[in-house]
Amino acid sequence: MxxxxxxxxxxxxxxxxxxxxxxxxxxxxxxxxxxxxxxxxxxxxxxxxxxxxxxxxxxxxxxxxxxxxxxxxxxxxxxxxxxxxxxxxxxxxxxxxxxxxxxxxxxxxxxxxxxxxxxxxxxxxxxxxxxxxxxxxxxxxxxxxxxxxxxxxxxxxxxxxxxxxxxxxxxxxxxxxxxxxxxxxxxxxxxxxxxxxxxEGAEMIKYSCNYFHALKVGFANEIGRLCKHLGEDGTRVMDVLCADTRLNISRYYMKPGNPFGGSCLPKDVSALKSFARQENLSLPLLENTAATNAAHQDLFVSLIEGKAKRRIGFLGLAFKANTDDLRGSPMVAAAETLIGRGHELSIYDPHINLSRLIGANEQQIQARMPHLAQLLKQDARDVIQSSEVIVVSQKCVPFETLKELARPDQVVIDVQGWRELSTLSWQYEGICW
Ligand SMILES: NC(=O)c1ccc[n+]([C@@H]2O[C@H](COP(=O)([O-])OP(=O)(O)OC[C@H]3O[C@@H](n4cnc5c(N)ncnc54)[C@H](O)[C@@H]3O)[C@@H](O)[C@H]2O)c1
Missing domain, CATH: 3.40.50.720 (NAD(P)-binding Rossmann-like Domain)
Structure with a gap:
């Protein structure tokens, strides 16, 4: 040419x-x-x-x-x-x-x-x-x-x-x-x-790549500063971090959707942030990680409330699928906010069995959602049929069941990235797509 x-x-x-x-x-x-x-x-x-x-x-x-x-x-x-x-x-x-x-x-x-x-x-x-x-x-x-x-x-x-x-x-x-x-x-x-x-997508990819590179440099340097302060070798720490290509240098944790939660990430992010403050270290990226998660959680709740419906159904309550761990679960935090603001909530999570919750998990529920027993349904159908807005954070219900029950008057909010939900007869909205 x-x-x-x-x-x-x-x-x-x-x-x-x-x-x-x-x-x-x-x-x-x-x-x-x-x-x-x-x-x-x-x-x-x-x-x-x-x-x-x-x-x-x-x-x-x-x-x-x-x-x-x-x-x-x-x-x-x-x-x-x-x-x-x-x-x-x-x-x-x-x-x-x-x-x-x-x-x-x-x-x-x-x-x-x-x-x-x-x-x-x-x-x-x-x-x-x-x-x-x-x-x-x-x-x-x-x-x-x-x-x-x-x-x-x-x-x-x-x-x-x-x-x-x-x-x-x-x-x-x-x-x-x-x-x-x-x-x-x-x-x-x-x-x-x-x-x-x-x-627009092509333009966004360029900025996403460069922002990611900049974030990586900033992250490595903040870890390096922290390491040096502790008398550790920051290069060695980052070398070992990068050796994990399953969780660290991988696609894992790179999917827009749920805010992060669970028993470890919120606690450890908060501990390191408070340590940096106590040591007078300026680590803006690490310090603001909790803030970005909080902003995402706020957006998540606003998305649900923005539908202006009273009856909300959750499919999934634990912080991720295949666990009954409710500690730090974004869904528990969202449920708490929605109940406080007068919404009617019903929840299905096949792994949550109240009689089997013990220790910190049980304490968290007692403190934050004492009425969880009344909200939890044994059958996902009860949640789907009675809700105007359905929030899907886990693939915990067979697609065929959803297909059978979805109605055009319902709104489904997908935080999981379960795109097939958009093919059903309800109104579909993804949290980041
Ligand atoms: N430099 C990189 O590594 C890199 C990598 C990827 C993307 N980019 C992007 O590519 C673009 C170009 O970057 P660059 O580093 O090559 O820029 P540059 O400043 O080195 O070169 C740009 C050239 O465009 C010329 N120019 C300006 N107006 C002109 C006109 N009307 N007609 C003809 N020539 C004109 C300038 O004289 C200059 O020589 C930027 O958008 C940059 O962000 C750069």
Whole structure:
């Protein structure tokens, strides 16, 4: 293909060189005369391992040229890849001025050329940005089919960017609705096994990844500071933590849904927080972990109350499935709040047998929900039939039973991620989806 690459910085220069290596004809576009001149001489405008050699051979073979003239580049291309900067304003807000300006130039050039064109945004943009750009600047070209727009976030890392291009850690293609067929040319440009989402989902993945990386660095550093304070080796502690690839470096605990609960996480988070305070250590990430869980619990209760119904049914009460442990259960806390605010509650949990609750588990129930016996039903049907809102925190009832009993006047709130519930005749809402 003939491809224009807009923005010859870290992303654009690598993209241009690697696509030329794959056999495409590349026209690089940048505002800076010096970058364009360097590109035309096969000299990399940035320091990046392996890039010099690729640009040199691309330039010598005539596969890579560069220009400051957007119209000239678009006129000679089938696709444009937008890699311009998206810096922060002093307020921290995202500045999309470069993306808007480059889009305006490309739109003008496409209208002039009258040819069909693929626009592929790779600059990092907040969710909603691509749709806003399409609505404000590209609506007629998209409606007529002259332009097809993709948002494909870039995940390469400086220092290993060329390798990352050829072996991407993640390939994400955003289309207007996440289901429309993707141009074969876009799949070829992107390589790998793409995940296809709507523009907003693709934009969100980029921010989720970077936020996760930032969180990991912050977490490792806070554990490190705490370790050093205790005379421990923070690197060794984190090395051992990372050795657990079942619970720690894994998908486990990475599923939006229930607030965390149980007998360990709330207690241990609170103990470490109070220890850090006592030792005068500033560990904002660790200290605020309980706060984020509390915010999630508040949202969970508001979601139930927002349905403005009195009769609420819980399927699952323990903090997770296949246990009778009620300590720190988000469902117990939600039940307590809802009862206090005048709701009628009924609960089914196959593992809760009041006569068998002993020790701390029993004390917790006596203190927080002394009337639990009246609320607990032996048969899930009683809960489902009598409730206007059903909150599902565990898969503790056979799907067939739910299918048989679900009614259109009922609302089901799914905190478990049991997506099949959305196919039944009740109104379905997920806590994070
Ligand atoms: N640097 C990375 O490692 C990395 C990784 C993934 C994603 N990203 C994202 O990719 C985007 C680009 O990042 P970068 O580090 O390559 O930026 P950069 O600042 O190095 O390069 C951006 C280039 O765009 C050019 N430019 C601005 N307006 C232009 C226009 N109208 N026409 C042509 N060129 C124009 C600038 O002159 C500059 O050379 C950003 O959104 C960034 O967040 C960067």
């Amino acid at each position: 003939n491809i224009s690459v807009f923005g010859l910085g870290y992303v654009g220069a690598v993209t241009a060189a690697c696509l030329a290596q794959k056999g495409h004809l590349i026209i690089g576009v940048d505002l800076h005369a010096a970058k364009v001149a360097a590109f035309n001489q096969g000299i990399s405008p940035i320091v990046e391992p392996d890039l010099d050699a690729l640009l040199k051979s691309g330039s010598e073979s005539g596969q890579i040229t560069a220009t400051q003239d957007a119209a000239e580049a678009v006129a000679q291309s089938d696709a444009s890849i937008i890699c311009v900067g998206t810096p922060s304003l002093p307020s921290g807000k995202l500045n999309l001025d470069f993306v808007h300006k480059v889009t305006a130039q490309i739109v003008e050039a496409i209208k002039e050329s009258k040819k069909t064109h693929i626009l592929l945004y790779r600059s990092t943009m907040l969710p909603g940005s691509t749709r806003a750009i399409v609505t404000d600047m590209l609506a007629d070209l998209v409606a007529s089919g002259q332009v097809r727009v993709y948002y494909c976030p870039e995940f390469l890392r400086e220092g290993t960017a060329v390798r990352d291009f050829h072996e991407p850690s993640l390939v994400v293609i955003g289309t207007h609705d996440g289901t429309a067929p993707v141009d074969a040319a876009v799949c070829e440009i992107m390589g790998g096994q793409p995940s296809i989402l709507a523009w």
